[in-house]
Amino acid sequence: xxxxxxxxxxxxxxxxxxxxxxxxxxxxxxxxxxxxxxxxxxxxxxxxxxxxxxxxxxxxxxxxxxxxxxxxxxxxxxxxxxxxxxxxxxxxxxxxxxxxxxxxxxxxxxxxxxxxxxxxxxxxxxxxxxxxxxxxxxxxxxxxxxxxxxxxxxxxxxxxxxxxxxxxxxxxxxxxxxxxxxxxxxxxxxxxxxxxxxxxxxxxxxxxxxxxxxxxxxxxxxxxxxxxxxxxxxxxxxxxxxxxxxxxxxxxxxxxxxxxxxxxxxxxxxxxxxxxxxxxxxxxxxxxxxxxxxxxxxxxxxxxxxxxxxxxxxxxxxxxxxxxxxxxxxxxxxxxxxxxxxxxxxxxxxxxxxxx
Amino acid sequence: xxxxxxxxxxxxxxxxxxxxxxxxxxxxxxxxxxxxxxxxxxxxxxxxxxxxxxxxxxxxxxxxxxxxxxxxxxxxxxxxxxxxxxxxxxxxxx
Numbered sequence: 001x002x003x004x005x006x007x008x009x010x011x012x013x014x015x016x017x018x019x020x021x022x023x024x025x026x027x028x029x030x031x032x033x034x035x036x037x038x039x040x041x042x043x044x045x046x047x048x049x050x051x052x053x054x055x056x057x058x059x060x061x062x063x064x065x066x067x068x069x070x071x072x073x074x075x076x077x078x079x080x081x082x083x084x085x086x087x088x089x090x091x092x093x094x095x096x097x098x099x100x101x102x103x104x105x106x107x108x109x110x111x112x113x114x115x116x117x118x119x120x121x122x123x124x125x126x127x128x129x130x131x132x133x134x135x136x137x138x139x140x141x142x143x144x145x146x147x148x149x150x151x152x153x154x155x156x157x158x159x160x161x162x163x164x165x166x167x168x169x170x171x172x173x174x175x176x177x178x179x180x181x182x183x184x185x186x187x188x189x190x191x192x193x194x195x196x197x198x199x200x201x202x203x204x205x206x207x208x209x210x211x212x213x214x215x216x217x218x219x220x221x222x223x224x225x226x227x228x229x230x231x232x233x234x235x236x237x238x239x240x241x242x243x244x245x246x247x248x249x250x251x252x253x254x255x256x257x258x259x260x261x262x263x264x265x266x267x268x269x270x271x272x273x274x275x276x277x278x279x280x281x282x283x284x285x286x287x288x289x290x291x292x293x294x295x296x297x298x299x300x301x302x303x304x305x306x307x308x309x310x311x312x313x314x315x316x317x318x319x320x321x322x323x324x325x326x327x328x329x330x331x332x333x334x335x336x337x338x339x340x341x342x343x344x345x346x347x348x349x350x351x352x353x354x355x356x
Numbered sequence: 357x358x359x360x361x362x363x364x365x366x367x368x369x370x371x372x373x374x375x376x377x378x379x380x381x382x383x384x385x386x387x388x389x390x391x392x393x394x395x396x397x398x399x400x401x402x403x404x405x406x407x408x409x410x411x412x413x414x415x416x417x418x419x420x421x422x423x424x425x426x427x428x429x430x431x432x433x434x435x436x437x438x439x440x441x442x443x444x445x446x447x448x449x450x
Contacts, residue, residue, distance in 0.1 A: 009382050009383065011393075056382070057380070059378075059389055060394060087376055087389035087390075089391065109374060109376060109389070109391075110391045112391075148374030148391060150392075176391075177391060220444055
């Protein structure tokens with residue numbers, strides 16, 4: 001074994017401060033084995049993570065979860081990341097995001113607010129709690145503070161037909177950006193896949209509505225495709241261990257939020273080793289970095305520079321082999337697995353568990 | 357090639373709300389930080405971005421840069437501003 005080549009520095013850190021969350025969305029991408037409060041990194045350790053991330057080259061810190069507002073030390077963590085010169089993005093459900101709370105978060109540069117649907121009853125049903133009204137007030141507070149706002153909506157069978165009304169709601173909320181992301185099947189969303197998978201007809205109709213809105217609206221509208229229905233896989237994370245890293249609430253350092261599902265990945269923890277060492281040399285990061293790990297059909301495929309073989313977590317989840325071509329790809333020998341899933345019928349949603 | 361250029365020499369560019377600029381020691385470059393991305397700038401681009409203050413026109417920026425760099429053409433500045441507009445880093449008035 002030769003020495004692994006040093007990777008380029010990452011641009012972004014997804015800091016999953018906690019898995020605690022007031023919402024119970026069935027599409028949640030958090031792992032099914034949620035980290036409890038007792039195993040969360042403390043304030044001093046998170047500050048150290050931000051110091052190490054900035055020294056490594058991280059310029060954007062996404063404060064996420066779970067619900068980051070569940071951390072009482074959030075103002076201190078925001079100040080610390082902002083003080084290092086990082087762009088601080090708060091990713092929130094909006095529950096508890098009052099004008100007073102926002103006033104303590106002056107270092108935040110941008111807020112991403114999740115919305116479940118355009119209509120109150122449906123939105124609350126998807127969230128598993130009465131959240132809709134709180135989100136309208138949170139959006140007001142964000143705009144009142146003069147902060148740029150992105151509204152994030154995860155799309156699936158239960159809300160995809162309302163995408164036109166969702167665009168209108170985001171405009172009423174005063175969003176600068178709207179991110180319409182079809183569900184990616186990890187964590188709780190994978191467990192609820194049968195309930196969440198849209199039909200091809202739903203996707204076709206929504207695609208037309210989104211394209212028309214993109215042409216008309218002053219908001220920037222980002223549309224993330226439904227990869228199970230595509231011919232080629234998504235360029236997951238723009239390549240493994242290439243641009244961003246995730247630190248889970250317990251300090252596990254991951255190439256993406258879902259990577260903990262891959263057996264034997266050799267995940268390391270910030271309590272044990274410096275972040276830069278983990279980024280450059282940890283087996284979890286070197287395993288699928290670059291192109292050497294690929295087998296055919298990816299190895300000899302011209303598209304490998306475009307999609308990097310797709311998603312390693314998805315390959316593992318569907319085939320049991322994280323080095324396989326993402327089965328979403330029609331060139332994958334396992335593509336029949338995806339076709340069989342799409343041919344299956346719908347089911348009921350199971351809300352994500354409550355963690356304390 | 358991108359589409360036809362629409363940024364006029366009289367257009368006045370400014371950084372959009374929520375966009376920050378800083379110097380990154382790790383990459384020894386000026387960078388633009390915005391909601392979903394980072395742009396690593398070369399020296400000329402950094403100088404242009406630094407002058408997108410909502411007061412100077414594209415032509416004014418080119419004149420100012422010509423004091424610092426040789427061979428600055430207003431059309432080159434307009435093209436760069438156009439790219440920054442496409443990335444939603446910069447807005448233009450006029």
